[in-house]
Amino acid sequence: MIKEFFRKRSINVCIVNTGGCNGCDIELVSLLASRYDIEQYGIYVHNNPREADVLLVSGPVTLPWKNRLKELYEKTPEPKIVVAVGACALSCGIFKEGNVCGPVDKIIPVDATIPGCPPRPSEIIQAILKVAPIALSKREEHLKKIASEN
Amino acid sequence: MNVVPLGPINPIFKEPIRIKLIVEGETVLGAEIEMGYVHRGIEKIMEGKHYLKGIYLAERVCGICSYIHTWTFAECIEHISNIEVPDKARYLRVLTTELERIHSHLIAISVYGLSIEHETFGIWCLNTREHVMDLLETITGNRINMGFNVVGGVRQDINKEMIDKIYKKLEELRNDMKNILEIYNTGPLINLRGRGVGVIGYKEIMKTRAVGPVARASALPESDWRLRHPTYKELKFKPVWAKEGDNSARTLVRIKEILASIDLIExxxxxxxxxxxxxxxxxxxxxxxxxxxxxxxxxEVTYKISLTDGGIIKRIIIRSPSVMNLEAYKYMLKTCPTVSDAVTTYISIDPCISCTERTIVLVDKKTGKTKPYSFK
Incomplete structure (x- = not known):
């Protein structure tokens, strides 16, 4: 019971740069600073796909990433949500003609999108907080399912 | 011998790169780096496009140093077609570049702090950085990809209120940086952690052609290209340098360069x-x-451009600094006693993978043969 209660309030985030220009990643890193302080909402940036609930994908998917991103999505434990950050992740942006194989939603299912080049940190926090309740309800259903099976 | 693979997604790395450390027990013997995850083919996209589109693409080579790429692109075209830039624009360009240098160095120091597990130091640097981002936003209107430079000048002027704000924030920033420097010098857990780790000397620097703070921390102050830039010559710029060549010297050079940049801005x-x-x-x-x-x-960052009369780009070559610094990493590994030291050494050279992912070709000067570059 205690474990269930507290796990609702901790969302682990994994940042995946699939070939962007670093701009979105820098804005994601600046979320750690005390001005935005992402940890006060119970969101932790761990960069570990195996314990992540939310995958933040930034950048157009380059050719070496095509299979890797699928593997990474499969490795993430089941109640999971994918957020595409930035213009490149939504539509490949200006790298459409380059060495890329398409936007993120062509490779893996995307649940939420944040437009902007790059989006402001406040917008990213807002998006994660809007998506988080869905992740939590999904997790509750998942936990109930496991409990009923046992 | 065992292999410890790190990446492409790793808690320490912010950018995708795969490093295979060859270890025997805890001792690191060597490394292989696998690149190519962020190669988008920017140079190929730019070919046959107008230079107004080119400057937009040059900004997206790298997100951390986006301004310096547009500056070099614009100055290269101005150099080719003999365009004179007004004085005000020249000064505004240097002002914005130095502000961006402060934010880039602060993020490098903070990631180094996080990688040596001293989270307080890292978060302090990130907090200081937010004030610099505010200044960049007031001057250019954007935080990261500013779009401030055009060929022939800059987009907009600054006014008296902005200048007052910059002076006020710089004074606060100087106090913060002096505080950080004192903590760095006196805090035993921060400075001692990098002493004698990842040492690179003058000979190896000349072999690998390492540049930037890595070279300046190994007693090579003349590697700073600001000494040869016409606008910086007016300012009587003097580079910061150290002679130890280890992790702690590289971080110290960065902190002192921030203080030098504040003086330059004033x-x-x-x-x-x-x-x-x-x-x-x-x-x-x-x-x-x-x-x-x-x-x-x-x-140093190099742009080679060939243009037609209308301004269509025929061919462009971008050379960015991180390639040479990653090559120097091979020699630094010899003085890394443990795996965690190898990781902090990698962070201390502040690699920027988005810059690095160009097609690299090595040319033998004697025979004229070419071969693709691989890090082994």
């Missing part, structure tokens, strides 16, 4: 207030080819 604001006129000239592009070098935050 000098440039005085010069700016004396100058008058517009911030942008009408341009007339002539065809030709040329080369321009600038000091980016990690070392």
């Amino acid at each position: 000098k440039i604001l005085e010069l700016y207030q004396e100058s008058t006129g517009a911030v942008r000239n009408r341009v007339n592009i002539k065809g030709g080819s040329g080369e321009w070098k600038n000091e980016a935050h990690r070392g």
